[in-house]
Amino acid sequence: MSQVPDEHGRFGPFGGKYVPETLMNALIELEEAYLKYKDDPDFLEEVRYLLKQYSGRPTPLYYAERLSQHLGGAKVYLKREDLNHTGAHKINNTIGQAVLAKRMGKKKVIAETGAGQHGVASATVAALMGLECKVFMGEEDTKRQQLNVFRMKLLGSEVIPVMSGTRTLKDACNETLRYWVSHVDDTYYILGSVTGPHPYPMMVRDFQRIIGLETREQIQEAEGRLPDVIVAAVGGGSNAIGIFHPFIEDKDVRLVGVEAAGRGVDTDEHAATMTKGRPGVFQGSMSYVLQDEGGQVLPAHSISAGLDYPGIGPEHAYLKDIKRAEYVPITDKEALDALGILSRMEGIIPALESAHAIAQVLKIAPTMSKDQIIVVNLSGRGDKDVESIMSYLAVEEGQNS
Amino acid sequence: MSTQTGPNAIDVVFAELKAKGETALMPFMTMGDPDLETSVALVQAAEAAGAHMIELGVPYSDPLADGPVIQRASERALKNKISLTDCMTVASKARQLGVKMPFILFSYFNPALQLGLERFFDLLKEHGFSGVIIPDLPLEEDSEARALAEASGIHLIPLVAPTSEARIERIASQAKGFVYCVSSLGVTGVRSTFHEGIDSFLSTVRRAASVPICVGFGISSRDHAERFAGQCDGVIVGSAIVRQVEDALPLLTSSNEVERKQGLQAVQDFIAGLKPRATII
Numbered sequence: 011m012s013q014v015p016d017e018h019g020r021f022g023p024f025g026g027k028y029v030p031e032t033l034m035n036a037l038i039e040l041e042e043a044y045l046k047y048k049d050d051p052d053f054l055e056e057v058r059y060l061l062k063q064y065s066g067r068p069t070p071l072y073y074a075e076r077l078s079q080h081l082g083g084a085k086v087y088l089k090r091e092d093l094n095h096t097g098a099h100k101i102n103n104t105i106g107q108a109v110l111a112k113r114m115g116k117k118k119v120i121a122e123t124g125a126g127q128h129g130v131a132s133a134t135v136a137a138l139m140g141l142e143c144k145v146f147m148g149e150e151d152t153k154r155q156q157l158n159v160f161r162m163k164l165l166g167s168e169v170i171p172v173m174s175g176t177r178t179l180k181d182a183c184n185e186t187l188r189y190w191v192s193h194v195d196d197t198y199y200i201l202g203s204v205t206g207p208h209p210y211p212m213m214v215r216d217f218q219r220i221i222g223l224e225t226r227e228q229i230q231e232a233e234g235r236l237p238d239v240i241v242a243a244v245g246g247g248s249n250a251i252g253i254f255h256p257f258i259e260d261k262d263v264r265l266v267g268v269e270a271a272g273r274g275v276d277t278d279e280h281a282a283t284m285t286k287g288r289p290g291v292f293q294g295s296m297s298y299v300l301q302d303e304g305g306q307v308l309p310a311h312s313i314s315a316g317l318d319y320p321g322i323g324p325e326h327a328y329l330k331d332i333k334r335a336e337y338v339p340i341t342d343k344e345a346l347d348a349l350g351i352l353s354r355m356e357g358i359i360p361a362l363e364s365a366h367a368i369a370q371v372l373k374i375a376p377t378m379s380k381d382q383i384i385v386v387n388l389s390g391r392g393d394k395d396v397e398s399i400m401s402y403l404a405v406e407e408g409q410n411s
Numbered sequence: 412m413s414t415q416t417g418p419n420a421i422d423v424v425f426a427e428l429k430a431k432g433e434t435a436l437m438p439f440m441t442m443g444d445p446d447l448e449t450s451v452a453l454v455q456a457a458e459a460a461g462a463h464m465i466e467l468g469v470p471y472s473d474p475l476a477d478g479p480v481i482q483r484a485s486e487r488a489l490k491n492k493i494s495l496t497d498c499m500t501v502a503s504k505a506r507q508l509g510v511k512m513p514f515i516l517f518s519y520f521n522p523a524l525q526l527g528l529e530r531f532f533d534l535l536k537e538h539g540f541s542g543v544i545i546p547d548l549p550l551e552e553d554s555e556a557r558a559l560a561e562a563s564g565i566h567l568i569p570l571v572a573p574t575s576e577a578r579i580e581r582i583a584s585q586a587k588g589f590v591y592c593v594s595s596l597g598v599t600g601v602r603s604t605f606h607e608g609i610d611s612f613l614s615t616v617r618r619a620a621s622v623p624i625c626v627g628f629g630i631s632s633r634d635h636a637e638r639f640a641g642q643c644d645g646v647i648v649g650s651a652i653v654r655q656v657e658d659a660l661p662l663l664t665s666s667n668e669v670e671r672k673q674g675l676q677a678v679q680d681f682i683a684g685l686k687p688r689a690t691i692i
Contacts, residue, residue: 018551028520028547030476031582032572032596174482175472187475192597194574291521291547292473304494305525306472 014328019208019295022331024324027207028291029187036194041209043114048216053109060105061220064138065095067102069221071228071385077355084238084378086371088358088388089225089253098361098390099221099249100131104200106217108135111198118142118193121200122186124151124179124245125316125363126158127390128202133167135200143167146186148178151315158394176309179245179319183293203246204323207294211323218252225385226256233383239264239374242387243367244337245281245316247323249389258334267326268370270312271339281310283322284330284337297324313342313402314362314395344369346399349392361390362398420513420541421566421588424463425623425644434687435645436636437625438652439466439517441484442501443493445656445664450498453656454505456675458512460682466544466647469498469518476546478600480650484657495522495531499538506539515542515568515588520552528556532563542566542588550582560587571616572596573606583619589645590624592616600650602629613642636687648685655681 014021027037047053061067069090078086091099104121111119119141123129129145136143145162149171152159162169175181183206190199204211204218229237240257242250244267257263272280280286283298290299292307300308300320310320329335340348345362348369353359360368367386375384392399428435438457442450450467457465470488474481495518502514516535523531523545535543543565548556553567560567566588571579573596583590592613595606606612616624626639627647636646655678656663662674 026552027549028552029549030546030572031549031570031578032476032574032593034549034551034572034578035574035576174479175486180473184473184475188478188598191476194596291524293475294547299521301521301525303525305522306489307521308472 014325015208015212019212021325021328023289024296024327025208025211026296027294028296029207029294030191032191033187033194036190037207037209043110044209044213047110047113053113056109057106060109061102065101065105066093067220068224068228069093071225071232073232074356077352078375080355081372081375083376083380084382084384085380086375087229087232087237087383087385089221089385091221091249091387091389092358092360092364092391096127096131096134097393098127098131099218099252100128100202101134102220102252103202103214103217103248104128104131104135107200108139108141111141111200112139114198116141116196116198118197119200120144120146120186120189120197122146122179122182122202124148124182124318125314126151126155126162126394127316127361129169130158130161130165132200132202133162133165136167137165144170144189146170146172146182146189148172148176148182150177151179151182154315154398155394157397179315180307180310187293203248204251204325205246205293205295205321211295211325214248215251215255215325218248219255221249221252221387222254222256225253229383229385236260236263237383237385238378239266239384240387241266241268241367241370241384243317243363243389244269244322244326245319245363246321247326249387251323251325253385253387254329254335265329265335266370267335267337268340268366269337270314270317270366271341272311272313274341275339279311280339281312281317281319282339283320284326285339287320289327292321295324297327298322298330313345313398314366316361316363317366338370340366340369342402346402348372349399358388359392360388361392362395364388364390419564419566419588421464421515424513425589428463428644434636434640434643435463435625436461436686437464437466437645437647438462438682439468439647439649440656441468441470441481441488441653442498443470443488443491444484444653445487445660446491447493447497447501449663450501451504451508452675453678454501455508455510456679457682458510460679461686462512462682463645464513464515466515466517466649467498467501469495469516469522471519471522474519476598478598478650480654480657481599484653495526496534499534499540502540503538513541514539515544516540517544517546520545520548528559532559532565535565536563540565542568544568544570544591546570550578573608573612579615580619583616584621586620586622589622590616590620591647592624592626592643593628594626595629597628599628601631601654605629610642617642633685633687636685640687646687652678652682
């Protein structure tokens, strides 16, 4: 496979830089800075040191024996990104970008967040590096994720509730881009996923590849071979690309992205961008987008605020089109059931995002043989979601009684 | 329906204004806010107020370059399911009612992409547009649209920003129609100060461009318009006018014809009040 993205930030037809002219120079500067530092030993050493000593990498690759036996098929391994500092894979990318921001001489950073994991990770690295940080979060999400709002404030960041549009992640991204347009002189935008204009999809992917690189070594050590299937949840797609990417050339490893089907892909309430979307330009890049006939972007729905996004990273769009990865939908209910099963079987409460990936494992593991191996990226822990789950279950119970 | 032959109407208007030493006044309005019929009437009002050309804005769900005023107008229009092609019909209807000024469509890229770029330019021509502005389609991504624009005789008008730096030369030297100079960092919206390097920015663009240059983003008064009148060929006023429309909504949507006329008059008066007095160069 040829190297992607190309020099225009294209993954096949996807990607690119579709932003207001005011941002173009900032993106070019960012790209130049990233290309300058990405192979710089001092830069890499600083990132490596923080990942190890601050975040706690490498994260374990845990054999979920009870779950595997329960399912009666493939051996299931969990890549424990939930054990990272701040509770999710998001820290990998924010450490990388914050070190870059510092090298670029920036003193102020901004970030968008949905569930708050990226916001907390950004607030954390900002505190660590002495950067002033503002986090934009949909007003709806500030209610769903009050605990994370509080954590960000404790860490010294300002949380700005976004009142426009759907008041969720999509509009938080819009407002962050708008703020960046106004303060592009002195502000670095720590984008949280493999979405947005070039160079973000490439750069965030590179910072998240550590997940797949570790997995490769760890599974070789544990099993002496590569896994048969890798499963990961996909909103914007950063945890998924992080674990997929080092395996792309290994054609025998099936890569499965799991997107949020909300109340079902046949309803209007889902975030199943690959299943129900079509190519379009959204928030700076060409990719699959949930949109109406006229090209207006549709609101997305998921019980997980982190998957509640009508777009997806352009590299995933490319992997889908070249048929290197497959993307499947999982409903709110299936994710919640999976969350319950993993909690009881393994004593691990996953984030709602990761619960979507687990739900897919519950479907496929029993169909596989006992000598086959699935690795699932457990991208985050569920502490942040406990309140969402409680209110969801309360509503369900109310409807059933 | 008129199709263009001969020179582009934008070029003709700028040539006429230059001969008279005048600065073009170019209002922006969001189409379908509050409805298409009113948009047609507002376009007529803008011409009656002395506008020289007009930007017809297509409402979009994710208007990245726009501030709250235009975002709200977009939301109002989208509630009525206003589509890209609906917006284009405002131009041809206004033309049928005798409006003479050139029309420029302002749309984010995705609606045009979904329509199909070839069809997009065919329809622009069919509905009598002379130009198009796509704020999220920078030079690096515009080759297909540019080729189609040139083939259909429609100007694809580029934006340059104070942050464009090394790109100014490339953007301005290839520009058709005019160069849209973004007067300040940030999204559209009324503001009291402009980018501190604005004057040298404008003269840099002026030197690089072989077409007229216009200033927009944040211009909301005659004083602003006159501040830039000597340095550019036209001023673009968006949010301030859209805000006037918003303020006049109770009148504009009234079933009482007298009130409706009052609403249109209020917007017309506001636009007339923006017009820079002729500068003597």
